[in-house]
Structure formats: C-alpha cells, structure tokens
Amino acid sequence: MNALEIRGLTKKFGDFVAVDNMNLNVREGEIFGFLGANGAGKSTTINMISSLLRTTKGEIDLLGKNIAKNIKFAKMNIGIVPQDLAIYENMNAYENVSFFAGLYGLRGALLKERTEEALDFVGLGDKQKSFPKNFSGGMKRRLNIACAIAHRPKLIIMDEPTVGIDPQSRNYILQSVKKLNQMGSTIIYTSHYMEEVEEICTRIAIVDHGKIIAEGTKEQLKTIITDTKEIWVGVKAEGELPLDSLKQIQGVTSVRFEEGVIKIHSKTEVNNLNRIIQQLIRDQAEIRSVEEQAPNLETVFLTLTGRNLRD
Amino acid sequence: MNVINIALKELKVNLRDFRTFVFMLAFPIVLMLILGTALTNAFTSGATVGDMSLLYRNTASSPQLTQAWNEFSSVLEQQGVKLVAASASEDGKADVQDNQYSGYAEITDNGIRFYGSQRDSIESNIIQGMLSAFADRYNLAAAAMKENPTQAQTILAGASAQQSYVNESSLTAESQPGSMGYYAIAMTTMIAFYSVISGSNLIRGEKTRNTALRLSAAPVSKGSIFAGKVIGVTIVNFLCVVAVVLFSKFAYNADWGTHYPTLLLILFTEVLLAVSVGVGASYLFKGESSRSFVMIFTQIASFLGGAYFPVDPKGVMNVLSNISPMRWANEALTKIIYQGNLQAAWPALGLNIGVAAVFLIVAALFMRRQEAI
Numbered sequence: 001m002n003a004l005e006i007r008g009l010t011k012k013f014g015d016f017v018a019v020d021n022m023n024l025n026v027r028e029g030e031i032f033g034f035l036g037a038n039g040a041g042k043s044t045t046i047n048m049i050s051s052l053l054r055t056t057k058g059e060i061d062l063l064g065k066n067i068a069k070n071i072k073f074a075k076m077n078i079g080i081v082p083q084d085l086a087i088y089e090n091m092n093a094y095e096n097v098s099f100f101a102g103l104y105g106l107r108g109a110l111l112k113e114r115t116e117e118a119l120d121f122v123g124l125g126d127k128q129k130s131f132p133k134n135f136s137g138g139m140k141r142r143l144n145i146a147c148a149i150a151h152r153p154k155l156i157i158m159d160e161p162t163v164g165i166d167p168q169s170r171n172y173i174l175q176s177v178k179k180l181n182q183m184g185s186t187i188i189y190t191s192h193y194m195e196e197v198e199e200i201c202t203r204i205a206i207v208d209h210g211k212i213i214a215e216g217t218k219e220q221l222k223t224i225i226t227d228t229k230e231i232w233v234g235v236k237a238e239g240e241l242p243l244d245s246l247k248q249i250q251g252v253t254s255v256r257f258e259e260g261v262i263k264i265h266s267k268t269e270v271n272n273l274n275r276i277i278q279q280l281i282r283d284q285a286e287i288r289s290v291e292e293q294a295p296n297l298e299t300v301f302l303t304l305t306g307r308n309l310r311d
Numbered sequence: 312m313n314v315i316n317i318a319l320k321e322l323k324v325n326l327r328d329f330r331t332f333v334f335m336l337a338f339p340i341v342l343m344l345i346l347g348t349a350l351t352n353a354f355t356s357g358a359t360v361g362d363m364s365l366l367y368r369n370t371a372s373s374p375q376l377t378q379a380w381n382e383f384s385s386v387l388e389q390q391g392v393k394l395v396a397a398s399a400s401e402d403g404k405a406d407v408q409d410n411q412y413s414g415y416a417e418i419t420d421n422g423i424r425f426y427g428s429q430r431d432s433i434e435s436n437i438i439q440g441m442l443s444a445f446a447d448r449y450n451l452a453a454a455a456m457k458e459n460p461t462q463a464q465t466i467l468a469g470a471s472a473q474q475s476y477v478n479e480s481s482l483t484a485e486s487q488p489g490s491m492g493y494y495a496i497a498m499t500t501m502i503a504f505y506s507v508i509s510g511s512n513l514i515r516g517e518k519t520r521n522t523a524l525r526l527s528a529a530p531v532s533k534g535s536i537f538a539g540k541v542i543g544v545t546i547v548n549f550l551c552v553v554a555v556v557l558f559s560k561f562a563y564n565a566d567w568g569t570h571y572p573t574l575l576l577i578l579f580t581e582v583l584l585a586v587s588v589g590v591g592a593s594y595l596f597k598g599e600s601s602r603s604f605v606m607i608f609t610q611i612a613s614f615l616g617g618a619y620f621p622v623d624p625k626g627v628m629n630v631l632s633n634i635s636p637m638r639w640a641n642e643a644l645t646k647i648i649y650q651g652n653l654q655a656a657w658p659a660l661g662l663n664i665g666v667a668a669v670f671l672i673v674a675a676l677f678m679r680r681q682e683a684i
C-alpha cells in the first residue's frame with residue numbers, strides 16, 4: 001500500500017503558486033528523499049500533508065485514507081519534525097517530549113515509557129532532566145526529533161533535521177532515521193545535503209518551483225545524466241584563482257571553488273580536460289590532483305534545475 | 312483532558328520564566344514601597360497614627376459601669392492609649408484644646424461625653440470610635456442587666472477579652488485608605504492588568520518558538536489549545552497577584568479588609584479581562600503594532616486608573632479614568648475593604664467578565680479563520 005498518495009496538489013499564496021499540481025506516491029517502508037533548492041516548495045508540501053496548511057487544490061491520502069476527511073486519523077499517524085526547532089526552552093527534555101506525546105492521547109505509564117523510549121532513541125536518555133538551553137545545536141535537533149516520534153507515527157516527516165549541526169550529531173540522526181525506518185515507519189526526508197539523501201534514501205524526488213521534476217532511486221536519477229561530467233581539480237588555494245577563464249573553455253557549463261577543489265561541470269561530448277589543465281598551469285595554479293567524478297545527485301540536480309542545491 | 316494538559320504546560324513554562332517574577336512580583340512590590348512611603352503626605356486623611364492619650368473623669372455612681380469602664384481602660388492601654396485620670400480641678404476641655412491630650416472623656420451615669428482634639432483628629436477619631444463601641448456594649452449589657460445579670464456579665468467580659476472595640480471602631484464608614492493602603496490596591500490591580508502582556512504573547516510566543524506547528528499538527532482542536540492556554544496563563548498571573556496581595560499584607564501591613572473571596576474574585580476577573588484583551592489585540596493588530604498597542608494601552612490604563620497618582624475626583628480626568636479597568640477594580644476594592652460594601656463588587660465583576668468575553672470571542676473567531684493556530 002502507499003503510505004502517502006498526493007494527487008494534483010496545489011498551494012497558492014495570493015497569486016504566487018508555491019506548490020504546483022504535484023503528484024507523488026510514497027510506498028510504505030520507504031525513506032523518501034525530498035530535494036529542492038530554497039523556496040522550491042518542500043516545506044509548503046510537508047505542511048499540507050501534516051494539516052498545517054489548507055490545500056488550494058488536490059488530494060492527499062495517508063495509508064489509503066483521505067486526510068481532509070479523516071483528520072484525526074491523519075494527525076495521529078503523522079509525526080512532523082519541523083524545519084525550525086520547535087521546543088520549549090523552559091521545560092526539560094523529558095517534559096518537552098512528554099507534553100507533545102500527551103497531546104496524542106498517551107497517559108500515565110505508557111506516556112512515561114514512550115517518552116523515555118523516544119529520548120533514548122535520539123541519545124538523550126541521560127539528559128532527561130536537562131533544559132534545552134544547555135544543549136548543543138545537535139542535541140536540540142535530536143530533542144526536536146524525539147518530540148515527533150514518541151507517539152510512534154506511521155509516517156515521519158523530517159524537514160531538514162540536520163541543519164547547522166556537528167558531524168557527530170548528524171551521523172547519529174542519520175542512523176536514527178534508518179533505525180526508525182527498520183522499526184516500521186515510513187519516512188519523508190528533506191535536506192539540502194546531497195550526501196545525506198544519497199546515503200539514506202531509497203527513493204528521491206527533485207522539487208523545483210513547486211513541481212516534481214524527477215523521481216526515482218538514486219541510480220535511476222543518475223542515469224538521467226549522460227551528457228554532463230564533473231571534473232575536480234585539487235589546487236593549493238593561493239591568490240586569485242582563474243575561475244572566469246575556465247568558464248570560457250568550450251564545453252564548460254559551470255565552475256565553482258570549494259575547500260581547495262575547483263569543481264567544473266562540462267558537457268560529456270567535448271574532450272576539454274587538456275585545455276582546462278593548460279589554463280590552470282598558465283594561471284600558475286598549483287595542481288595537486290585531477291579526477292573525473294562519477295555522476296552524482298549534485299550533478300543531476302544542477303543539470304535539471306540549472307542551480308546548485310545550496311546557494 | 313488536553314485543555315488541562317495545555318493549561319498545566321502553560322503554568323510550568325510561565326512559572327519558570329524569570330521575567331515573570333521580576334516583572335509581576337518584584338516590580339509592584341518595590342513600587343508599593345516607594346510610592347506608599349514617599350507619598351504619605353498626599354494622603355492627609357490617612358496619615359500615620361501618632362501617640363494617643365485620653366484624659367478622663369469618672370463620676371459614675373453605678374458599680375457595674377465603673378467595673379466595665381476599668382476593664383475597658385485596660386484594653387485601651389493595651390491598644391497603646393495613654394489614660395490619665397483628671398484631677399478634680401482640671402479643665403479637661405481646655406487641656407485638649409492646648410493639645411495635651413488626644414481627647415477628654417467624662418463618664419457619667421447618663422453616658423460618656425467625649426471631646427476630641429482638632430489637631431490630632433485621627434487619634435481622637437480612633438478613641439471616639441472605641442468609646443462609642445464601649446458605650447454600645449455597655450448599653451446592651453445594661454439593658455440585659457434588668458432581665459438577666461449573668462448574661463450581662465458575659466457581654467462585658469466577652470467584649471474586653473476579644474478586644475472587639477478596636478475592630479468595630481476601625482470599620483466606621485468614613486475610613487479611607489492611607490498611602491500604603493492605596494498603593495497596595497493600585498499596584499495590585501495594575502499588575503493584574505499587566506497580564507495583557509502575557510495575553511498578547513500567548514499565541515505569538517508559540518509562533519516564534521515554532522511550537523505552534525507542533526500544536527497544530529497534533530490531534531487537538533484549536534478550541535482546546537486556545538482554552539487551555541487562556542486558562543493556564545490566567546492562573547499564573549492570578550497567582551502572582553495573590554502573592555503580591557499577601558506580600559503587601561504581611562510585609563507592609565497593607566489593609567486588605569476581611570472579604571477575601573470577593574476581593575480575589577474581582578482580581579481574578581481582572582486578570583482574565585487583561586489576558587483576553589491581550590489575546591484579542593494580538594489578533595487585531597499584527598506583529599510589532601500589537602506589542603506597541605499593548606504597551607501604550609497598559610500605560611494609559613495604569614495612569615488613568617490611578618496606579619501612580621490618585622485620580623482627582625472632579626474634572627475631566629475623572630470621567631476619562633472610567634475607561635480604565637484598573638479604575639473599576641480600584642473602586643470596588645476600596646469600597647469593599649474600607650466600607651465593607653460587597654455590593655460594590657458587581658459593576659467591576661460585570662465589566663471584567665463582559666469585556667473579557669467580547670475579546671475572547673473576537674480572538675476565537677480570528678483563530679478559527681487561520682490555517683494553523
């Protein structure tokens with residue numbers, strides 16, 4: 001069965017169309033990745049799925065039931081991890097989780113058990129009595145997740161749960177997502193980080209301007225790209241880098257510099273590696289490595305939308 | 312059930328908020344002290360009571376009266392009144408005019424005649440009050456004496472044992488709050504009204520914390536969220552108000568009278584009114600303008616309500632001040648505390664609840680129209 005089925009979903013804010021006639025199926029047991037640049041319409045879609053926003057048009061079914069007609073059922077079975085932290089600073093970790101879980105009808109011993117379970121799950125079992133103001137960014141993010149899972153929802157929607165945190169917490173969260181999935185929850189995962197999506201998602205949709213422009217497993221998505229290659233040139237980062245002159249080279253579609261690596265996208269059919277290297281030598285860049293990247297989601301995204309995932 | 316959960320959450324979050332304590336407790340308590348002591352002179356009718364002295368001459372022949380008078384005298388002395396028996400040649404009235412005593416009393420078989428000092432008017436009023444209480448009691452006892460002498464003894468004995476002269480005298484219709492009494496009431500109703508600020512943050516706070524998202528995503532009706540939050544925050548603010556009342560009573564000896572249930576009911580409804588106005592304002596005015604509205608409104612209402620200075624009972628200010636909920640509450644409280652006039656509660660209760668209802672309904676309608684809370 002489909003955990004989630006979206007048909008013709010549209011959301012307008014005034015004249016602005018944030019989500020445009022979207023169709024999407026998420027199967028039970030999937031970790032479904034939702035990729036899109038800033039303003040693509042991911043959060044708006046998620047908010048409509050979790051009944052926070054009204055739809056302008058279209059239908060959403062959760063586990064085969066229309067959410068507008070079964071609002072209580074839908075709410076009981078969805079857990080949302082909002083993009084921005086949504087916790088009470090004046091309540092400790094336990095109280096935060098327990099308060100929200102209580103809104104889902106959990107009481108007494110069961111409430112206590114589920115609250116502790118959720119906190120253990122995100123690795124905050126020993127911080128139950130601590131207040132969020134003493135938490136690191138990563139711990140707050142984990143608490144943000146715990147608040148969404150204590151009622152054991154069938155569908156967990158995570159809207160960029162790893163923004164601005166240390167690699168350790170990020171790893172912890174990614175592992176937790178996988179574990180939640182193994183325990184039977186379907187997951188919709190939104191992120192700006194391609195590597196995360198590539199690592200954990202079974203299927204991915206790329207959203208742009210409120211529309212899904214590509215959908216499939218990462219392998220399927222990568223096969224879309226046959227005409228673009230990516231060349232990485234490691235350089236010693238000193239002085240002016242000749243990025244503009246590289247862009248003049250035939251076949252090159254984009255050039256950017258990140259952490260000591262010049263990343264060049266180019267058309268596959270043009271063999272321009274020699275010319276790129278010659279240009280770099282002429283500009284006296286100290287080349288340390290050159291490698292041609294296998295096509296990745298970043299390339300797919302760039303090719304499809306014409307922009308980088310992160311600005 | 313969810314309403315209670317949400318109300319409890321609201322209590323917890325607010326009671327742990329340090330600002331609640333500084334703002335809702337320390338602020339009025341300090342202001343009470345400053346205004347209540349600095350502005351004593353503005354309240355001439357309630358100036359502090361000085362030494363009380365009573366010159367008396369007992370010419371009564373009745374042994375019961377003399378015995379009762381002697382018992383009463385010791386009570387008076389316990390109350391800090393210095394009693395001096397007039398010598399045979401002394402002109403008591405002249406002594407009082409010379410300001411040697413607060414008053415002069417002649418006890419005769421026909422009754423007590425009292426001459427009060429014009430200058431120590433408060434002191435002499437107090438003594439007069441006690442004397443008339445004594446006289447009433449004695450007359451009662453004397454009437455009983457004819458029927459049943461033992462009962463008369465109990466009336467007299469009971470009177471001195473309970474020192475009830477003093478209580479009765481302090482309940483005369485003329486009594487007025489002194490400066491501490493005034494500011495105890497004014498600061499308390501002001502702080503009750505400051506609940507407007509909590510009210511205006513009620514929903515906005517959840518939005519800025521993003522917890523509004525979680526609340527809206529949970530299977531809880533907007534109505535429960537709204538009711539729970541309003542109840543919770545009203546209780547928190549009311550607890551602060553009660554704390555201020557108790558503090559002023561025990562630390563500053565402010566007079567709160569005896570009708571606590573009625574007083575507290577007025578204060579509770581005032582908090583409810585303030586919270587409702589705040590919630591309503593947060594929907595009627597968007598964003599920053601609601602904050603400005605609330606700040607300006609509370610300041611004007613405090614000023615007009617006499618929080619800082621008593622409102623001149625004549626003139627245009629007096630008319631204007633009637634729009635301040637603090638004024639309604641202050642008037643009702645003063646009448647109840649100082650005149651025992653419980654009827655005075657009704658206008659304040661009615662206005663508080665009525666205005667609260669209007670604003671709550673407005674807020675609820677706005678809330679229903681919105682997508683999330």
Ligand SMILES: Nc1ncnc2c1ncn2[C@@H]1O[C@H](COP(=O)(O)OP(=O)(O)OP(=O)(O)O)[C@@H](O)[C@H]1O
Pocket residue numbers: 013016018036037038039040041042043044045083
């Ligand atoms: N309440 C609103 N009123 C008007 N416009 C809105 C509203 N909410 C979102 N938008 C607009 O809709 C578009 C989609 O926003 P949305 O938050 O869904 O993007 P997103 O994909 O989640 O982006 P991000 O990665 O930055 O979170 C944006 O252009 C945004 O400005």
Ligand SMILES: [Mg+2]
Pocket residue numbers: 042043044083159
């Ligand atoms: Mg978003």
